[in-house]
Amino acid sequence: MRAVDLVVKKRNKEVLSRDEIAYLINGYVDGSIPEYQISAWLMAVFFCGMSREETGHLTDVMIQSGTVFDLSGIAGPFVDKHSTGGVGDKVSLILAPLVAACGVPVPMMSGRALGHTGGTLDKLESIEGYTTALSMDRFRDVLSEAGYAMTGQSADVVPADRLLYALRDVTGTVESVPLITASILSKKFAEGSDALVFDVKCGSGAFMKTNAQARELAESLVETGDALGKRVVAVLSAMEQPLGHMVGNFLEVEESIACLHGSVGSRSLQPDARSADLMEVTLRLAAWMLVLGGKCSSVEQGCELAGQKLDDRSAWRRFVHNVELQGGDPAVLERRYQNWRAPESHTITAADAGYVEHIDAYKVGMAGVYLGVGRNKADDDVLPHVGIEIHTKRGSRVGCGDALCTIYAAGEQALQNALPLLEQAFRVGPGPVQQLPIILQEISNL
């Protein structure tokens, strides 16, 4: 077998066999096939695509390139959720303890903020002492005890993905649906999940800007999961405005706590602290996870069970237990709740009375990058206590001078950089605005 012949085969729109894909990927990982042949192959895949079976082979070969989590001895099945990334998307922080509280264990492997989108690991690490760098043994222990555990991708899990992603990033081959699919699925299945629920975000604040793009990725994830014999559900959800009220690291931990608990210590929540959009997405994803985990026979039943576990604070107790097990201090958390804010703040107000027509999630996300919520480059630092509190959501009625959002910045310069983006992000118009659905479509291979 010669790498160049496989590049030509793909370039000529033919389908590669499992052995051929394994030859390329394993040769790339072990250094016997040079980067310039792999990058040519990646560009050929960009133009010619891959069949579902091919994408399945690629995913499987990538999984086999490194350590596969061994969760034997812990009662499964294990169900995880993955979001394609959005602004204000703190769903994982609420969902994992909620599903665990319903009796389905969640081994969750999350990512970091990049570009305008936030990262679950960065949010969790804004909790004093909380660590997401768990050994395999510790991960198993936390999963057994709290019913869920949160970690990042370790170097020995799917090394092929790290190498391929780094190469795709510098060769213009990131935006390929089969390559994105294999990257996501390989990581998720290598961590030991038996079934997966995807939150495929769609809109200005997502990577997939249009419904057609989001649906293409969702179908690829579900059908490739099928080719691998795994159950996969993809929920397409709107990402035109930020999800919930908070965009920041600790700010989003706060909003998650508010959703899980309802009130913390002596402070009571504001009336709409549980954002309708955030709760609807979270409960829907939880319900699907409960169906995949064999706990409920329908999504409706799943929603009902999840609602109970939220209301009786079982989910909240799981969260506190997990925070303790992963090194966080609940007392510090409670003390900081609604108190920990970066020093420079500014509130943007409505120039006229009217209705909020649009809150551009991309612009809010980019303002977050300026503030230090997210990163421009993978090795940038993030700040815990900066961000944006959104006081009104799309469709809300506002009076002249009413607060639209408050910015919390570490310094005057960051504030000045973020301000114009946020001023542009909000659009207030004279008339009422039609509500849009948050759940756009659901695709599954069940």
Added chain:
Amino acid sequence: MRAVDLVVKKRNKEVLSRDEIAYLINGYVDGSIPEYQISAWLMAVFFCGMSREETGHLTDVMIQSGTVFDLSGIAGPFVDKHSTGGVGDKVSLILAPLVAACGVPVPMMSGRALGHTGGTLDKLESIEGYTTALSMDRFRDVLSEAGYAMTGQSADVVPADRLLYALRDVTGTVESVPLITASILSKKFAEGSDALVFDVKCGSGAFMKTNAQARELAESLVETGDALGKRVVAVLSAMEQPLGHMVGNFLEVEESIACLHGSVGSRSLQPDARSADLMEVTLRLAAWMLVLGGKCSSVEQGCELAGQKLDDRSAWRRFVHNVELQGGDPAVLERRYQNWRAPESHTITAADAGYVEHIDAYKVGMAGVYLGVGRNKADDDVLPHVGIEIHTKRGSRVGCGDALCTIYAAGEQALQNALPLLEQAFRVGPGPVQQLPIILQEISNL
């Protein structure tokens, strides 16, 4: 400027500017841009193509990557010919002295055999003592004295082409018309040609198998030449059967001598030693070169002048003069003429009487590779005195047992390897065969 952005731009089917192309190519040559980004860009070019202007910029940037021949002081204009490669294609050996004899100087840069096609340098070097490795000064001297000089590509001429070609070869990006165009034109213009005639071969023995492919390349060569302000003519010629009667290195020198001279020493030529197809292509290309060189005002006039210079042996004398100047010994040449053959020989005969319907040039060329006429890999050695003598051409009437071709091999194994290919190459049928044109089309920017 970042290489990845230029890869994405091309991937998105946009047109790169001259500065952008220069950034990529110069960065590749100086090592500041890695191979994996260039190979991704090459694959993007494979799928998205390049505009004529872009191809012109690429050609020009490649020319500027190295030494440009300085032919000042020698009376021009200089016209060269390039063939896209065929089987039995010894046209350059006849054409260069012929055009020089007509008064148009020819600085000719040629290539080596690769795959099933032969190479002019390998043929010339089968002449005892003949060297194609000329210094710039020596090249100028030979060109001045004999009116033409024959050399190969030196390391300091268009280094970008050697680097790019080596990368294309291992990344499945050879078959791209704009990349082929820039590769050919950059080398030809860097050697100092003012105008070019292309022999674009078309058929089983050529790289371009169909008329449409050949026409696409011809148009690209002519139009890119136009974008560079250079006059270019492309002659599409048939390459279904081998050109002429000989396929081999010294065998083709012999056939060239026969065409230039008519007889050598005491031996007289066989009646059809000047193959009609070989002479028609050679005279047509010569005529165009005479038009481009300002010597004749029409192709018809060019054909007439070239015919005269062939008949009065001026072209032959130029050839002998050049052989002497480039280190060859005409006495050895004459002694070996029709005498120097590899030791193992075998003649294939017709099993039935009939007409030669087809002689598959590709199979003859591949048989040549087995014999040592050509190469599988660029660093293989070739042999001077092996090859195939074709006794009958397409359309000829043959009796049962008549000789179709004779194989000359250095050893029994090579003979046995070549034999089945040659047996398959000839097809004899019962009825007369319609003659096909050798010149298929002519495209020019004059």
